[in-house]
Structures are given as C-alpha cells and as structure tokens.
Amino acid sequence: MALVNEHFLKLPNNYLFADIAKKVNAFKAIHPKADVISLGIGDVTQPLCPAVTEAMHRAVDEMATTQGFRGYGPEQGYDFLREAILKNDFLPRGIHLDIDEIFVNDGAKSDTGNIQELIRWDNSIGVTDPIYPVYIDSNVMIGRAGILINGRWSNVVYMPCVAENGFVPRMPENSHVDVIYLCYPNNPTGMVISKEELRRWVNYALRNDILIFYDAAYEAYITDPKIPHSIYEIKGARKCAIEFHSYSKTAGFTGVRCGYTVVPKDLTAGTLDGKRVALNPLWNRRQSTKFNGTSYISQRAAEAIYTPEGKEQVRKTIDYYMHNAHTMLSRLRALGYEVYGGENAPYIWMKTPRSMEKGKQENASPSWRFFEELLYGAHVVCTPGVGFGPAGEGYVRFTAFGSREATEAALDRIEKWHK
Numbered sequence: 001m002a003l004v005n006e007h008f009l010k011l012p013n014n015y016l017f018a019d020i021a022k023k024v025n026a027f028k029a030i031h032p033k034a035d036v037i038s039l040g041i042g043d044v045t046q047p048l049c050p051a052v053t054e055a056m057h058r059a060v061d062e063m064a065t066t067q068g069f070r071g072y073g074p075e076q077g078y079d080f081l082r083e084a085i086l087k088n089d090f091l092p093r094g095i096h097l098d099i100d101e102i103f104v105n106d107g108a109k110s111d112t113g114n115i116q117e118l119i120r121w122d123n124s125i126g127v128t129d130p131i132y133p134v135y136i137d138s139n140v141m142i143g144r145a146g147i148l149i150n151g152r153w154s155n156v157v158y159m160p161c162v163a164e165n166g167f168v169p170r171m172p173e174n175s176h177v178d179v180i181y182l183c184y185p186n187n188p189t190g191m192v193i194s195k196e197e198l199r200r201w202v203n204y205a206l207r208n209d210i211l212i213f214y215d216a217a218y219e220a221y222i223t224d225p226k227i228p229h230s231i232y233e234i235k236g237a238r239k240c241a242i243e244f245h246s247y248s249k250t251a252g253f254t255g256v257r258c259g260y261t262v263v264p265k266d267l268t269a270g271t272l273d274g275k276r277v278a279l280n281p282l283w284n285r286r287q288s289t290k291f292n293g294t295s296y297i298s299q300r301a302a303e304a305i306y307t308p309e310g311k312e313q314v315r316k317t318i319d320y321y322m323h324n325a326h327t328m329l330s331r332l333r334a335l336g337y338e339v340y341g342g343e344n345a346p347y348i349w350m351k352t353p354r355s356m357e358k359g360k361q362e363n364a365s366p367s368w369r370f371f372e373e374l375l376y377g378a379h380v381v382c383t384p385g386v387g388f389g390p391a392g393e394g395y396v397r398f399t400a401f402g403s404r405e406a407t408e409a410a411l412d413r414i415e416k417w418h419k
C-alpha cells in the first residue's frame, strides 16, 4: 500500500487567495453589475518592457535555426546571465561573488520552497510574522513545522512584526532556532530593514550558528540609499546566508519565470558528529538532480533587464507602481487610516479600524471583517492580513500593482464609502 505523506493533511485546505476569490465570487453573484477593483493579489499588471520582449523574440528566432537551437541548458543557468547578475546586482555594491555561487531558477517561489531540503527534518525554523506563506508551508509538507494550534505551528518560532514594535522583529532569545527566514523589503508589510538592523541579524546568526534564508524579491523597489539591497552588503553574511532574487516584481516576469539564488561557498552547516559541510555543492547536486534549468528564452529575457535600455524601462515601470503606492499612502492617511510600507515596496499595510473588533460572534477576525465591509461597501478587494500569519490579524494589505486608473478609482470609492 502506498501511504500518503500525512504532513500534507495538516495544511489548512483553504488557500488564502482561493478564499478571497470565493468571497468575491459570492459578492458578484448577488451584485452581477458591480465592477470590483482588486488591490488584493500580488501580481503585476504592466506589460513586459520592449528590451525584454525584443530579447525574447531574438531568442525564439535563434531556436528556430539549427545552429542557434538550444536543448537542455546548464541546470545552474547560462553564464551570460550569471555574469550579468554578478556585474550588475553585486559588484556595484562591493560584493564579490563567484559565478558558481549563482543558481538561476524559474522564480523565487520554487527555491524558497525547496531550500529547506538542505537541512535536517528536525531543525527548527523561525519566521517574522506576518510572512510570505511559502516558507512555512514548505516546512509543513516535510514534517518540520509540527502541528497547527490556534493558527500557529508548534515547531515554528514566530517573531511578530507589528506597529507596536515598529515592525522590527525581536531575535528569539528563549526559543531555539536553527534557520531563520527574512524577507526585505517585506511582503506583506512593505517595511524594510536598515543596514544596522540587518548587521545585528547577521552577527546573531554567526554567533548562534544559525542559517538565514533571505528573500530579496522586492529589492528593486528600494529607493532609500541607506537600505541594503542584499544581505551580502553585511560583512560575514557569506558564512550564514542564502539569498533569493526574482525578476517577477522587478520586471514583470510573473508569467515569464526567472530568478536566482545565491549560495556562497563559505556557507556551511553541521553534521551530528560535529563536522561542517559546505552547502553550495549540495544545492548544486540537488538542482542537477531535480531541476533541468530555466528556458533559454526566459534567461535571455532576464539578461536584457541589465542592458542600459532594459534598466531604464524597468525603472519606469517600478516608478509607475511606486507612484500608486505613494498616492495610496497619502490618500489613506488623509482619511485617518494608519498605514505602513509603501515607501520602498509595492505594498501598503493598513491597520483595520477599531470598529472592526466588535461583533465577535459573527466574524471574529477584524482582517476578514474589514475585507468584507470594503468589498460590499466600496467594491474594492484587499488581502486580509491574518492570511499571512497570526500577527497579521487586524491589518489588511493593498498592492500598488494596479493600473493608475484602477488605483485612483479604488481610492475614490474608499473615500466615498468612508464618508
């Protein structure tokens, strides 16, 4: 008999965005004429830039010739892209990486989910809370997260990031962790980490022999020159951190699929008998076995982001989204809402009003209650913060990825509804 991996059964079967879709569809069934604006899901809306699509067309034409055809590529990615990554994302920040430390992938979701294969099943993990759900769920599936009790996994250490602590997570002192997931700029809160604070994390990890999995998917949205783009800007991070990058939010690659992971050669983890093992060769082995590379066309597309035209065009789209973010921040603030993020990230994290806390019997969650009231009152979709973790309760997330028109229209409606 084939026995199922029962860890899968521990996962709540409601996926956040499926739940949202269900509620939006229920609303639409009653109000078939209402036109609903979604500022909920974290997908981009603006088309790929010309530098990227031209590179893709060229790659397709190459593939149509006998000389230019490419079959299986290197599992780690083509050198043309890995070199462009080193030269553009790291060297200008004084970070010297080796080409073998870059692993091109089909997006950061795969690797942030797969990376936990490198550590023993009984290692314990710590996460900032709220958080991108992939980190925890991928650990649940392998049995590392324990069981779910009142919205918390028994073997996960949660580090709350809430308005009361300025969204700065406290390092775990009384609970043991082996691996910590950090994501900056943060999804869902849109908050960033200062260089000093990140240095404290790196030193903490080095002191306690902890691995950091650092998700930098939104690094391109940083405008403040004091905010670090990469954890390797901090001395010593090569010995304790793996970093994930994605072109999805940087250049609208959510449908193209390309990103990369950095696994420094200095990075090691322990064995039970006290030896140290380098993780870079292990990840290389893992990828060579389970991954067959990202398409040549996607990698040529990614390379084009680093050309002067590509950089300028990508910057324009990011500026477009950030203009939305700034408009949302100021107009929501003007209504008296408490809003965070949105300065160096395409997300606005908003505290739900006090009034959402009463009427506990019907819908105990202020996040969900505000979501529904906004949907029915203003026909605008946001994401309930509690879907990202227990400390997200009492918040909702708005994304800046809408079109200018949709964003402005949503704000007009929220203003009208608010009055």
Ligand SMILES: *Cc1c(COP(=O)(O)O)cnc(C)c1O
Residues within 6 Å of the ligand: 042, 106, 107, 108, 109, 110, 112, 132, 183, 187, 215, 217, 245, 246, 247, 248, 249, 253, 254, 258, 259
């Ligand atoms: C969107 C996102 C990703 C990556 O997405 P891919 O499309 O798989 O590259 C990774 N981490 C966070 C926090 C994200 O929001």
